[in-house]
Amino acid sequence: MWKNLIAKLRQVMYRMGLIRGIQSVYAKKEIPVNETFFNQIDVWKALYSGYHKDFHNVKYHTINGTKTRRMATLNMPKVVSQELATLIFNEKCSINISDETLAENIKSVFEANSFYMKFQDYLEYNFALGGMAIKGYAEDNQIKLSYVTADCFIPISWDNAGIKEGVFVSEIRRRDKKYTHLEWHLWDGPEYVIRNELYESNGSDLGVLVPLNTLFPDLQEETRIQNLTRPLFVYFKPNTANNIDLNSPLGISVYANSLDTLKSLDIAFDSFQREFRLGRKRIIVPASAIKTVIDPQTGQQHRYFDATDEVYEAFNLDQDSNEIKDISVELRVEEHIAAINALLNILAMQIGFSAGSFTFDGKGVKTATEVVSENSKTFRTKQSHETVIEAGLQELVEVIIQVAELYGFFSRPVEKYKVSVTFDDSIAEDQTAEINKQVLLVTNGLTSKKRAIMKVHGVTEEEAEKILQEILKEQQTVTAQAIDLFGMGSGGE
Incomplete structure (x- = not known):
């Protein structure tokens, strides 16, 4: 009770501007991670969405001064992430469990959560943002799976076996207020503790702690669980070493080391588009040629050239010159296509695809991963990522079993079970x-x-x-x- 009263008092004082809120979730002493790394995730997310301010806002100079425009983009981060996710996990993949009863129970949980469809989407986000998490819980008398992108999950503690504790971050907007919900998953000795906190902010900061019933009247501040052997979440990441923060358990985007190439690609593609706009046909005519001439017989006004036609450019030429000049330039289409394809091959090499996996034909990017030999770089990269994904799915099955036993949905098999994943290798075999x-x-x-x-x-x-x-x-x-x-x-x- 006193805790809620204090929280409400701080909420009022914060709204009145009498106290300052916490600047960010990373400022909390319980979170031992580098905020700079999460800033990188924001960059990868912006590139995946197709617009990154530092890349795509272009200043250019005209007679009327400096102007700003948005650069055109091929959006290759989306293309490569989607291609990897499709190659690795699709409707042809299957999760095999040695115990038949358990297999049926897990299958029903997956079907209720649209797992195969959702997992492929979040696998794509995993490759784009460097990771994702799946959390298991019970609601409405059934097991639910919650999918979380890398920017909404912060690790708290970890070891060689993986991440042991973490906090899930979600933002909610209500009119002019921003609320941030923090769901902590922690260990207190043998007990597994789930703690919920809610913060209110007037701006971009985290703000101040407010009572949970402000938004969640039925949510408990703390839940303690006995007899768990592992966390109730699984963290997935690309099988690529983190060379940005070597001490972090988090993964990096598959294109984290390709930012210069991605920027060069968008510059080349933007130039390719502008080649047609800036290189359009132009004809110079004397300014006198577009003046209005009155027909002496009818009194109507006439022009020698259509003034609304954008092909014509009027200039005050020499008085003795009435020459009409075609100043159209030759378009550099093939040169642009060749440059874009060269950059696409560099990008393919950097993200682990074979050369020629992506090609640009002047209309769009085409992928050539339908037929891949077993010894190709693309296939080796695919198998590399499959290794960590299979391990993560095995952990997910264990999470589901723990939730099922906790709420009495079904029991663990008496004998030890095995989980394997059959990936779709038809593209290569x-x-x-x-x-x-x-x-x-x-x-x-x-x-x-x-x-x-x-x-x-x-x-x-x-x-x-x-x-x-x-x-x-x-x-x-x-x-x-x-x-x-x-x-x-x-x-x-």
Whole structure:
């Protein structure tokens, strides 16, 4: 009660300007991260959205003085992030769980949360902003998954195994007020603590702490949970080393080290567009030629040239010169296209794609990742990211199980379960060639039938064992039928 009264008093004093609010969430002593790194996330986010002030606001000089315009952009950050997300995770991917009952329960949770559709979207944000988090919780008598972008999650503590504690940040606008909700996920010894705070601000600062019931009348300030083995969230990031802050557990954007190239690309594309506007056809005519002439017979006004036609430019030429000149310039279309394609190849190299993955034909950017060989740079990059994504999805299954046990939705399997992810490698693999390869390896004793089944069907070891037993059983049945067909099983000669 006293805590709420003090919070309300501070709220009133802040509104009256008697006290100052906290400048930012990073100013809180409990948050041990560098605000500069999160400023970089803002840059990556702006580029992903297609407009970054420092890149795309261009000053230029005219006779009437300096003017500002917005540069045209190819928006390659969006293109490369979307392409990576599509290559790695799509509707052909499947999450395999060795325990059938658990697999059905997890499947129902995913379906209720539109997981496959949402995860691909947030995987794209993951590549663009350098990370994302998925939080598990219970609401309306079912398990919910909350997806959070990198700019709305701040790590508090971590070790080699991953991030252990963090705070989720969300902003809400109400008229002229900005409210910031902080949801802390912390460990207090063996207890897992979820703490909620609400701040009110008149401007860009974090402001002052206000009672939760200002916006959330049903939200508890603190919840303590027993018997958890891991946090109720999973943090995903691109499999790229963070060379901006080597001590941070956070990831970096796949184009974090390509900012100069991205800027050069937009300069080249902007110049390509302006080539057509500035290089349009122009004809110089004497100023006298566009003067109004009155027809002596009708009294009507006439011009030799249409004054509304933007092709003509009137100049006061020499009095003796009535020459009409075409000063149209030759457009440098091919030169611009060649320059843009050269920059696209540099960008592809920097983000881990093969040269030629992106091409510009004068109309737009085309991608060439439909057919990728297994030894190509694109495919190796794809597999690299799949490694950390699979590990994250395995953790997500564990988070769902913890929430399910906490609220009594379903129980953990008695026996240890295994989770594997089958990614879509059809863009890089010929399925028939892969089957023939595995058959050849089995025939020559270089691999087992079980491992061949795992590779071809993309299943776990337990599932491969079941398939193998089914095959052996069918083979035995076929052999018995063949013997009976020839009368060998009925006492005949």
